[in-house]
Amino acid sequence: MEIELLIKKFKNKDAKAFESLYAMYNDSIFGVINNIVKNDDVAMEVTQDVFIKAWNKSESYTSKKGRFFTWLLNIARNAAIDKVRSKSFKNAQQNLDVDFFVHSIETNDSLDQKTNAIGIKKYVGKLAEKCKRIVQYIYFKGYTQKETAEALEIPLGTVKTRNRNCIKELRKALEV
């Protein structure tokens, strides 16, 4: 089904469309959340909250504001960051911060059953350190260009192009 139609139905509180969208994005959203909270059980809990939140404010999404995935990604990152900052949350793995996504992909056994598994592991394995960090900041931590530039201590104008080059490598590996 055309994704635009699914999103339209989702905005009209169609449970079936919601289920389809969930099936499309649950892995990505869970991955992003787990990358931040670094705890499988907490990440599942937050994933549930994120999709409930998405359903409850589905009318607020318009394609003019951005991609539907990006909208979900935003909700997920915010919820995960809120969770990490909450009093009840004890983060024991703070130090694994930057290359956590690389680490979790490299050690992800369940990935092997999926398509692109070889490509993505190959990509991650030979990923330059500067790419690991920029992808982590921009996609999985939700940093702005300015924040990314400051964190990487590079000029603001470099962020866009460097990020593009890193994603180009990924696309080559994934053949997309």
Added chain:
Amino acid sequence: MDINEYIASGILELYVAGALSEEENEEVYAMMLKHPEVTKEVLSIENAITTLAAAMANKDTSAIFEAIKEELNLTDEDADDEPKVIPIAKRNQIFLYVGWAAAIIFAAGLVFSVVQNNSLESEIEVVRAERESLKEKIYEANNDLTAANELLSVLRTKDIISVPLGGQAVSPESYAKVYWDKKSNSIYLDLKGLPEPPPGKVYQVWSLKLNPLTPTSLGTIDEFLTDTDKVFDLENANESEAFGITLEPAGGSESPTLEQLYTLGVVASTP
């Protein structure tokens, strides 16, 4: 701006990341609508990022959707009536609870009023019975009063001869009174001053002629114990000169047992 240059700028990668301002987002969207190659590029970037992100998922989270559905009260019904169905179903549930609560309260009220009604009915029964017994008492009292009035009017008649009977040797404290209506040949006996006769015995009333002493039985007082005012009436057609009362075996005797003479009184000579 050249479209390839635009794509190469890296803005689309930031667009997918959500790292652009609202204004920039709208610009990119406008470019996507205008240039299919921009849309194609965005989809590719998005595809790469979702795949990368999904590669981090070390757990299958597809089962979570059931929990989400449960929490949101979602059913598998079709889209179009969904937004209406959900709130109505929720409201219905509230009505259901309120309905049940109302039914329970109503039933409790019903039971309560039935119980109340039963107890009121039995109270009415009791009051009705009490009223009946009061009625009877009033009726009896009226009867008693009538009898007393009759007695009084009899005693007040000027032709009545009053004869006091004094206690005799066997029972000195006893006394009695005879009211003799010569016209109607009847006497009234007031026996309040006599003790209760022992079982198997009765009082017998005698009319006496003195010279020579001739007793004539006027009858036995069989209802002494049951009569409350102890006033009795007997017929007396004799020219009595005196009246006596003896205690006799039940059924009475032919002649008075003088040893058991309780009271005796002489009729005053007629003026």
